Amino acid sequence: MEIDMQNLLGVMVAPMDADNPAVHRYNSLCFHCGSCKWTCMDQAGVLGRYNLEKTGGNAVCIYCGQCANECPGFAMNEREEYPAVKEAIAAHGKVVIASTSPAVRASISEEFGLGVTFSQGKLVALLKKLGFDYVLDTNFAADLTIVEEATELVSRIKNGGTLPMFTSCCPSWVRYAEIFYPRLIPNISSVKSPICMQGPIIKTWFARNAGIDPKSIVNVAVAPCTAKKYEIRLPGRDSALGNGTPDMDSVITTRELAKWAREAEIDFASLEDMDYDSLSGTGAGAIFGATGGVMEAALRTAYFYLNGVNPPEDFMELKPIRGLEDCREAEIDLGAAKLNVAVIYGTANAGAFIDRMEESGKAYHFIEVMTCPGGCSGGGGQPKGFVIKGGIPDAKRVNALFSRDKSMALRLSHENPEIKALYRELLGEPGGEEAERLLHTAYVDRSAVLTGAKL
Ligand code: SF4
Numbered sequence: 206m207e208i209d210m211q212n213l214l215g216v217m218v219a220p221m222d223a224d225n226p227a228v229h230r231y232n233s234l235c236f237h238c239g240s241c242k243w244t245c246m247d248q249a250g251v252l253g254r255y256n257l258e259k260t261g262g263n264a265v266c267i268y269c270g271q272c273a274n275e276c277p278g279f280a281m282n283e284r285e286e287y288p289a290v291k292e293a294i295a296a297h298g299k300v301v302i303a304s305t306s307p308a309v310r311a312s313i314s315e316e317f318g319l320g321v322t323f324s325q326g327k328l329v330a331l332l333k334k335l336g337f338d339y340v341l342d343t344n345f346a347a348d349l350t351i352v353e354e355a356t357e358l359v360s361r362i363k364n365g366g367t368l369p370m371f372t373s374c375c376p377s378w379v380r381y382a383e384i385f386y387p388r389l390i391p392n393i394s395s396v397k398s399p400i401c402m403q404g405p406i407i408k409t410w411f412a413r414n415a416g417i418d419p420k421s422i423v424n425v426a427v428a429p430c431t432a433k434k435y436e437i438r439l440p441g442r443d444s445a446l447g448n449g450t451p452d453m454d455s456v457i458t459t460r461e462l463a464k465w466a467r468e469a470e471i472d473f474a475s476l477e478d479m480d481y482d483s484l485s486g487t488g489a490g491a492i493f494g495a496t497g498g499v500m501e502a503a504l505r506t507a508y509f510y511l512n513g514v515n516p517p518e519d520f521m522e523l524k525p526i527r528g529l530e531d532c533r534e535a536e537i538d539l540g541a542a543k544l545n546v547a548v549i550y551g552t553a554n555a556g557a558f559i560d561r562m563e564e565s566g567k568a569y570h571f572i573e574v575m576t577c578p579g580g581c582s583g584g585g586g587q588p589k590g591f592v593i594k595g596g597i598p599d600a601k602r603v604n605a606l607f608s609r610d611k612s613m614a615l616r617l618s619h620e621n622p623e624i625k626a627l628y629r630e631l632l633g634e635p636g637g638e639e640a641e642r643l644l645h646t647a648y649v650d651r652s653a654v655l656t657g658a659k660l
Pocket residue numbers: 219220221228244245249251252265266267268269270271272273
């Protein structure tokens with residue numbers, strides 16, 4: 206294994222190993238400004254929590270990419286996968302499918318100098334123009350995540366399960382907990398993230414309905430996130446076809462997609478809007494890209510499962526947990542139960558919250574943690590230059606997603622007609638055997654990375 210000498214020398218950079226699956230630093234372009242180092246310490250809360258002498262010079266990393274976002278030059282970037290995706294599109298016999306994450310449509314326009322504009326139709330058109338055979342919406346799998354996660358939350362509440370339950374859709378947060386708080390592994394929801402649900406559903410149900418040989422499918426997630434590049438390659442992410450065949454083959458970030466479009470000389474502004482081919486999401490899926498969105502979406506469906514009726518109109522905007530402060534707490538009345546909830550972004554903030562929670566003994570039921578500022582809207586693969594003033598991220602991307610939710614007729618994940626059809630035709634019941642096989646996972650104590658193991 207190649208050891209980065211800058212790690213050992215402790216110069217003004219965030220330590221980074223050459224085999225990092227998500228982020229890469231071109232040392233020759235680095236002018237040692239220290240931005241990545243401070244970001245890793247203050248925001249990710251990783252650097253400063255481990256000792257390079259104890260790890261033998263190995264970096265500890267949760268793959269969030271925030272260091273790349275903060276790099277003022279071109280030294281740090283995501284590991285690019287779009288060249289391999291281009292090759293798959295050019296190859297014969299492959300069916301190449303793009304699935305777009307919630308946050309990408311509210312930020313891709315920034316890459317083309319158009320400011321924050323909700324650009325879902327142009328995003329679909331761009332992917333079609335680049336040669337994808339199908340363009341699908343990961344908001345669909347966000348709805349699926351909510352149905353499974355709300356089922357799990359309600360089951361834990363009713364059956365005396367481990368509480369608080371933490372959300373699991375942010376792979377950097379999950380890795381942070383596995384390394385620094387492995388005692389909390391039973392508290393993390395077992396549901397896979399939307400991208401890791403979208404993959405197996407495409408290679409089973411969608412393939413069957415569309416008459417495609419699933420072995421010919423190349424699944425590509427278009428995401429705001431660098432950590433997804435690590436997550437899709439974790440063991441067990443082959444639940445559709447088994448034998449190590451990945452459910453999701455590649456992840457390209459918003460920045461990578463824009464770079465590819467510029468290379469292809471596509472004028473984004475003049476693209477005519479297009480619709481997704483299939484697999485659409487509700488408003489609840491749309492807000493996954495915003496801090497607090499997963500919590501709100503899950504509570505809407507948990508309300509339905511607990512009371513047998515949909516939540517009232519005023520429940521569709523949970524003001525106590527809206528906003529951009531990095532830690533918001535509230536007691537939410539779900540009719541049949543009152544829940545203490547918290548919404549946090551930034552893993553450094555999450556670590557401080559957990560320490561406070563354990564010290565105070567306060568009983569929480571449900572906690573959302575996202576690593577990036579403002580949630581996935583501020584993801585490590587998003588357009589750079591995301592403004593953060595006084596520690597608070599700019600509201601535009603987040604507001605674009607909440608506005609989209611408000612404008613939609615369907616705002617409850619359990620009412621998504623394609624989700625209902627999926628359970629009817631393939632999965633059976635939420636939380637049932639087939640759902641468990643395709644949509645759930647288990648976590649690993651990775652604290653040994655603090656003493657040099659590669660995990
Ligand atoms: S990706 Fe995140 S955890 Fe890794 S070095 Fe960068 S800021 Fe630190």
